[in-house]
Amino acid sequence: MRQIEEGPGGVSGRARPVLPLGLAALDDALPGGGLPLGALHEIEGERAEWDDGVTLGFCLALLARHQARFPGAGDILWVSRWGDLYPPALAARGLDPGRLVLVRARNEADLFWAMEEGLRCRRLAAVVGEVEGLDRLAGRRLQLAAEESLKNGAGGVTAFALHRRFRPRRRGREASAALSRWRVTAAQSHDETDTAFIGRPRWRLDLLRCRGAAPGSWQVEWNDAACGFSLAPALCDRPLAKGPPAKTQPAVGREPRKAESRTAGLLAFRQAG
Numbered sequence: 470m471r472q473i474e475e476g477p478g479g480v481s482g483r484a485r486p487v488l489p490l491g492l493a494a495l496d497d498a499l500p501g502g503g504l505p506l507g508a509l510h511e512i513e514g515e516r517a518e519w520d521d522g523v524t525l526g527f528c529l530a531l532l533a534r535h536q537a538r539f540p541g542a543g544d545i546l547w548v549s550r551w552g553d554l555y556p557p558a559l560a561a562r563g564l565d566p567g568r569l570v571l572v573r574a575r576n577e578a579d580l581f582w583a584m585e586e587g588l589r590c591r592r593l594a595a596v597v598g599e600v601e602g603l604d605r606l607a608g609r610r611l612q613l614a615a616e617e618s619l620k621n622g623a624g625g626v627t628a629f630a631l632h633r634r635f636r637p638r639r640r641g642r643e644a645s646a647a648l649s650r651w652r653v654t655a656a657q658s659h660d661e662t663d664t665a666f667i668g669r670p671r672w673r674l675d676l677l678r679c680r681g682a683a684p685g686s687w688q689v690e691w692n693d694a695a696c697g698f699s700l701a702p703a704l705c706d707r708p709l710a711k712g713p714p715a716k717t718q719p720a721v722g723r724e725p726r727k728a729e730s731r732t733a734g735l736l737a738f739r740q741a742g
Contacts, residue, residue, distance in 0.1 A: 486624045488535055491697035492689065495674075499649075500681035504531065507625025508648035509612040511603060513632040515654040515673075521599075521633045523653045526670055528629050530691045530698070532595060533563035537696040539624060542594035544568045546587040548580050549599040551633075563696050581607045588614035588626045597629045609646040649679040656688055656701060669693075671701045 487503030489496050496502045504510070512524045532545060545568060547554060552573040556566035570593075574580035580598055587596040588611065611628050619625035630647065656671035670691045676684050690701040 485619070488531070488538060488627075490531075490534060492687075492699060494687055494700060495689070495698060498676065498682055498685045499679065505648055506627045507619035508615050509608060509628040509630065509646065511608075511630045511632065511645060511647045511650040513650070513652050515652055521631065523655045523672055524631050524633075526691070527651070527653045527672055527674070528597060528631055529559065529562045529564065530670075531629070532597075533693075533696055534698075535595065535627075536564060536568070539594070542624065543590075543592045543626075544570055544594065546570045546572065546583070546590070546593050546596045548572045548574055548583045548587070548597065550574050550576070550580060551599065561693065563693055577601060581611070584628060585610055585614050588618050588628055590626070591618075591621045593626050594624065595627045595629065597631065599631045599633050601633060603630050603632070603645060603647070605644055605646065612646040612648065645678075647678075649682075650677045651675065652677055 485501055486506045487501040488506055489503040512528055514521060514524045547569060554571065556569050559566055572583050574583055584596050584598045587593055615626060615628045652675040654673040656673050658668035658671050673688050675686045688701045689698045691698060
């Protein structure tokens with residue numbers, strides 16, 4: 470039983486190194502008190518169109534948290550088929566662009582090959598791959614390579630698979646060897662000092678699956694300055710106006726037309742926008 474629980478890498482759930490996320494609600498729900506290192510984690514989005522900003526933001530937050538927690542760790546290998554990542558902009562997230570290695574793959578096979586080779590490199594701390602899909606065989610190979618990296622260092626090399634293509638729920642999800650699978654949804658942000666400005670990023674995190682933990686859901690907020698997560702305040706709708714709406718008086722000598730009275734507010738809204 471112990472050999473089955475430890476897995477092929479020979480690392481038990483208690484001995485596995487973890488990355489504390491700084492939020493008790495998240496850390497208490499994850500095995501070992503944080504995000505397990507030396508493993509494969511899947512991150513997917515919620516929306517039906519190509520909107521990978523939330524998945525990218527959550528992954529960058531995890532990487533920034535890792536660099537802040539382990540400043541002496543290695544570089545980050547980023548493998549993509551599109552090559553649209555802008556490294557200088559990552560400095561605002563707390564990441565050092567000089568510690569980022571970008572690789573552009575020609576196809577999915579080359580992408581998985583580069584990720585697997587990166588997991589065997591001792592100079593790396595994490596490997597990120599922007600994938601269109603992750604079948605059972607590819608996920609198994611990446612998970613085994615990440616587990617094997619734990620023998621080379623204290624934290625090993627952690628792999629993140631970012632799903633850029635939306636997968637309809639009706640098709641279901643294929644079985645994966647990844648240690649955890651996250652779904653990220655954008656939430657309404659709010660700035661405490663200036664309501665007209667975009668505030669801190671807020672996401673709804675759904676832990677769909679995690680080995681050794683139960684599924685859960687949290688609405689979190691990311692603070693770039695503190696490089697940590699916090700629970701987002703509850704969002705509620707504004708109260709409805711009290712009393713019936715005020716009636717407008719028609720102009721003298723003119724009867725308001727029914728069609729005009731119904732669409733006046735709509736037309737004014739369109740002109741103002």
